Amino acid sequence: MNKSKWLLSRFHRYMLDRDQKMHKKGTLFCILSGGLIGLALAIMMPATTTLQTQSTQWGVSFWGWMIVLASVALLASVFSFLGTKLSYTAGLGFMKNMQTIVGNKVARLPLGWFQADSAGKLSRMVTQEMISTGQTAAFFIGQLLKNASAVVVFCIATWFWNWQLGMLLTLAIPVLFLLMKISQICVGKGNSLEEPAEQEIASRVVEFAKCQGALRACHVGADYEELKDSFVNSKKQSVRGLWWSALGQVLSGMGVQMLVAGMITFVSLLGLAGDMGALETVVMIGVTLRFTTLLNDIVSSLFGMEDRRQMLNALDEVVDTAEMPSVTKTKGNPKNSDVSLNQVDFAYVKDKPVIRNISFTVPANKMFAIVGPSGCGKTTIIKLIARFYDVNGGNICIGDIDLRDFTTEDLFKQVSFVFQDVYLFNDSLKNNILMAKPDTSERELNEIADLAGVTEMIQRLPDGWNTLCGEGGRALSGGERQRVSIARALLKHAPIVLFDEATSALDAENETNIVRSIETLRKRSTLIVVAHKLETIQMADEIIVLNKEGHIAEVGSHEKLLAKNGAYKEFWDKRNASSQWKLA
Template sequence: MSAQTTTTTTTTTSGGAGRRRPPLLRQYRRLMSQRSWAQLCRGIVLGAVTGSLWGLSLLALLPASVSLATGEPSWGLGLGGWLGVLGGCALTAAVTDFVAQRSGMMGALGFMADVHHAIGDRVATLPLSWFNAESAGTLSRAVSQEMVSLGESAAHFLHKVSSTVASCAVIWLGSWLWDWHLGVLLTCAVPLLVLFLRWSRRLVDRGKTVSEPTERELASRIVEFSRCQGALRSCHVGSGYPQLASAFDDAAAASHRALWWESAGTLLSGALVQAIVVAMITLSAALALGGDLEPLRAVVTIGLCLRFTTMLEDIGNTVNGIEERRQMMNHLSSVMDAQPLPEPQTSSLMGEPGAVELIDVTFGYEEGTTVLREVDLRVPARTMCAVVGPSGAGKTTIARLVARFYDVWSGQVRVGGADVRSLTTKDLMEQLSMVFQDVYLFDDTLAANVRVGDPDADQERLRWAADLAGVTEIVDRLPQGWDTRVGEGGRALSGGERQRVSIARALLKGAPIVLLDEATSALDAENEANVVAAMEELRRTSTLIVIAHKLETVAAADQVVVLGADGRVAQTGRHDDLVTLPGRYRDFWEARSRAQGWTLV
């Protein structure tokens, strides 16, 4: 890949407004396993069989009613024979309907399980540029409320549509055999109703388009409100968070507007169906009065027309129910359509294990805002590089680019001598351990959280890493020791304790390259010695890129890289050399040295 390759990733978590989506069934298929899809299809097919039997039952009522009125056989069977046909159809339909609904329900349950895996697998491949402030609430809603609603649609609505459509098709075909007048009436009714339903569906879809964005925003604000209670209460807005209140107001206003659109769609569908019913009854009565239709056949025709239009109305209501969920499916599809960073099938050869290099790197998180400019940096294997500079200079960005959380706009980032874009994600991650400021611990035991670094590590190696990182001291204090659960995100531990667990993970993994972002920033003086010891151990076996402000950490580095506020490398060299030269580093060192002597009086 060229060193000047520029990768721009534009993604969205919206419902995909303005973009034509594939048919709903195809969108279901892409999210389902083969087994779940087969069960769902079996339910739809058996639903059509059931509907066909229902249609045959209704058609059998026509000759049965003639036989009942005249006492003569009709279509070769008397009243008893037609009653037998009705009983056989009813019994068979009951059996097939049970099997169809059971199969459809199993497929829907499989869909809900498959969605978690499909969305989870996709999200795990997406670049960090895809995620934003709304992602947590959006994804939470996608795999909870939206997943259940779509599962309901798969279990009930699709089955009902297939069975009712099959019934209508059978009745329509049979009506021509019974009386051509009836066939003409039903044939004229179908395209009119399809047209009306299409208009109705568009109105319903417009309503969902209005309400969906505000509902997603509300979900994000609710997640934010629950996660940030500490910060909100410290600012006296724990119970009156204006952003949440505004999101509720916006969602309520949008829901009212959406209700008007959806109500208009429902009223349009219902009113026009009733108009078709009245027209069919009027035509049947006119034919009977004119002598073109026998009185008995006219009564039967009117009855069948009423039932046929009721079934068509059921189809309309069901289609509207499905349409209400289309925006939800489009939202899931937008996640599945989001493009991960391009990745090769096999990795290039890494000729310099442990080495890290940035060559003329320019990068920014948003178009038009550049964070790093023409950065050149080389860190030889098993050395320690400290990166310093003012806030916003791009220090953490360098670590993220090395881990390929993003692709550079121009230039190259090399790990082990190979461009990170020429390595598979698996191979790149095997080269790296990361200890960032925002440490996330899983809602599991303390031991399980440390073992994330190496799930196969034995107890002896686990204790070695814990001793070096200062985790043993945490274990000794906790009532259940290693088996203590740390809570979601590690909320049962302090920030410094979470940092030590993260460092223990890195020790346990033993990767050739370790990225540390303010690794000692949240630690008190008593436990900082443990972290320094851990870093010395990591330094013995790995390459360290450390983003730091503490003087002892910076002075111990083999190389110091100083970034300017403009995102360029201002100075590079050893501490002993840089501190004697006029420039940003000496200013930084002198300012930090003065700050070390500060005391609170």
């Protein structure tokens, strides 16, 4: 989205057709209202002349001008009411539709898009920023155009009353609006400094709240440097932004005051020269002061809109994020649950590849383990198979179908995940498992619970199946959350199951349950496991060994790889030695 475009068109992008039409109609009423306000100010000039001279002006008497003025004021009030009502209704529609658009977009974004700070940014976007941007659609745009049209009409009408004053305004107004534009740029610069810092604070606060366990374990529960640094940086950027905003305010205020001072001086000179009566002069000075409020309101509206531009930029950034290409219908049916990677290359950052030229095939109903040093791309391979990202080179197939030829829904029917970092919803234990298959019978659910070790939990927890898991599953231990995740995978009956470090940090009891579940899953699913536990690795039919450069170093069964006396043998010996360590 072009961020330099007029904000009105950018707001209409997030409105339904009926809200767009309503907003356009409301904006038109605001413009008409503003034009009538400018005309009412202009009418004060001939009306005052007729009152002072007791003669007609352009064939209309004083009371005739009063009737015209009252009619114009009444009509301006009606148009202002209609414009405000329609604009606010459209603004509310904008906020409602914006939430829908962001929600739908988030549901379609690649899973790899989501980072640790995504929750803070998105929560701020659909709460505080939503209200602020909605206020612009509902109020600032209409007020800006209303006051601008009032200024334009007043300037044009002034030519008919006094050409010198008309000339003054005609020459001064463009200069004033140039100063306002420069002021708006200065304010925008200030906001561009402040907004990212505020987003950083929001993300760090969410992180601080979610990671209290880890922070307290490191004795930084109340002294989190990253959060402190975000506040320090925010203060620094706020001061810089304030200076830019102050410069904008000074420039706009200076322009308005210079124009008003010039108008008052000119009107006073006309009065002293006798070209304008005393009453006329006093009224014109009052009209000038009222004109000043119009100019100040324009400045306020411009700055108010500029304040929201950064928020709209953040919204555009999410909505304009490229989605993975998706087909509307899966191209064929996979002949089996084989998983094959063919010369796959991938990099999170351009020119910094994580994996290079990876090729292997996992036959249906076989178990492959992936091992290697940290950072070699083990988890990346799992995420690519789940299509969290698209490969940079080569392709990945399920059966004989490229992942990119599956619809998202059909792909996730094929694949189930068991990750080390399990997220559970703040719902009952039962409902968290039933997410995988809501229509499961009680008998099947109990069988799955027995297999995954969940039955022991149910019997031990006071509320059994109805135990609330807490936000993120914090009411359960790490091992218990893993059991629930395993139960989901068992219940889903997916042809392919991906394990990522699922047994790396579990106690013996939990690990026994998970290993037993893996034994069951491998009888009916294709398993790809990233693991460090020796027992899990030995279970695999084939083991893929990656080196630190992201290449495949070795492939084979446990016995064959040990016999090669290569990278896997070195890995195995180190793991085996560490498993024998004891505290003295």
